[in-house]
Amino acid sequence: MTKVSLIFETGATGMASLPEKTDDIVILYVTVPDIECGKDIARSAVGRKLAACGNIFPVMTAIYEWEGVVEEGDEAVLLLKTRQGTAERLMDFIIERHPYDTPCVMELPLGRINDGYAAWLLAQVQ
Secondary structure (H helix, E strand, O other): OOOOOOOOEEOOOOOEEOOOOOOOEEEEEEEEOOHHHHHHHHHHHHHOOOOOEEEEEEEEEEEEEEOOEEEEEEEEEEEEEEEHHHHHHHHHHHHHHOOOOOOOEEEEEOOOOOHHHHHHHHHHOO
16 A cells, blocks of 8 residues: 655745645545544545545544433544545445434535545545
């Protein structure tokens, strides 16, 4: 397996100097009940070329109102990187497989990305 290295050049301010925005790349933010659910969705999406990569943050606390009651519980966060033109198909794919009645699946716009990673990502997704 080849791993992608992210290399950023730093200027006098120490801030990363990144190439211009790539409009064709988006990130889907998805909350899932646990890491295993996130892995299942990510593996399936990557295997079907709907996403280039999935990253899972294993534990976060969610506080929300559901059916008139303020709830609190642990969830995981799944970030899926994909093309703008594939995002809707990926969202439908996630919703069909997600165990929640009303899953959180949000498209996040991308600011900037380094050229090498952008090229790799775009080559992975159909």
